[in-house]
Amino acid sequence: MDHRPDEPTEPEAPQDKRRFNLLFVCTGNTCRSPMAEVIARRALAERGWSHVEVRSAGVGGWDGSGPSGGAVRAAARSGLDLSAHEATYLSPEVAEWADLILTMSPSHVVRLAELGAGERTALLPAYAAAVDGPELPAAVSDPIGGPDEEYFATFDLLGHLIHRVLQRLEPVLSE
Numbered sequence: 001m002d003h004r005p006d007e008p009t010e011p012e013a014p015q016d017k018r019r020f021n022l023l024f025v026c027t028g029n030t031c032r033s034p035m036a037e038v039i040a041r042r043a044l045a046e047r048g049w050s051h052v053e054v055r056s057a058g059v060g061g062w063d064g065s066g067p068s069g070g071a072v073r074a075a076a077r078s079g080l081d082l083s084a085h086e087a088t089y090l091s092p093e094v095a096e097w098a099d100l101i102l103t104m105s106p107s108h109v110v111r112l113a114e115l116g117a118g119e120r121t122a123l124l125p126a127y128a129a130a131v132d133g134p135e136l137p138a139a140v141s142d143p144i145g146g147p148d149e150e151y152f153a154t155f156d157l158l159g160h161l162i163h164r165v166l167q168r169l170e171p172v173l174s175e
Contacts (some may be wrong), residue, residue: 005108020173021071022054023098024124025108029058029087031071031151032104032140034159036124038080043166052173055097057090059111070143070151075150078159092116102165128164136161 022040026032033056042053065087075082088094089155095101095117102124103109112121125136140157 003162018051020052021033021097021099022052023103024054024056025059025090025095025100025112026056026101026104026140027058027108027142028061028065028144029056029145030061030065030085031068032142032154032158033058034067034069034082034085034087035075035151035155036102036104036162038075038082039078039087039155039159039162040166042080043162046175047166047170048172055088056095057088057094059090059108061087061089063087063089068144068151070146070173071155074151074155078155082111090115100169103143104142124161124165127168128161131164131167133164 012074024033024036024040026036037054037056038156044050044054045051054130063086067082067085072082090111092115095115098117098120101117101121102111103112103121104124106123109121109123110120114117124140125138129136137157140154140161143154
């Protein structure tokens with residue numbers, strides 16, 4: 001039975017520093033999940049967690065699509081480069097790759113359950129909420145088509161959520 005997104009499970013500790021694969025999922029893989037990916041990569045590098053790999057995918061995107069301009073500008077504002085990002089469609093193989101899949105909205109959780117990855121999937125805010133801190137939104141809203149300020153706010157929220165996710169994973173994944 002798949003767990004509910006408000007009851008995320010803990011991943012198992014990697015055996016002998018085996019690679020741990022973290023996947024962020026949104027709709028088109030052109031703004032939210034790519035921003036989460038670059039934020040997480042920087043945070044992982046800062047922690048020295050070279051055994052953790054991070055990717056992103058979308059439930060409704062097309063392979064190879066570029067990032068949205070707002071996402072590129074939001075990342076650049078924080079010194080991150082999204083310009084070379086190419087969207088990845090969420091296939092069964094992409095889902096199978098991941099040890100932990102964090103999604104932006106409940107519909108993404110449903111899609112992953114349909115792909116058989118429900119037990120490794122949680123809503124990003126729900127997973128992050130397990131760490132003490134301010135109350136979090138139920139989902140990460142999609143800024144697509146909105147002004148840059150919406151992308152900046154989404155980027156900042158993702159940074160906060162990812163910080164809390166890595167705090168939660170630290171006992172399992174740190175050296």
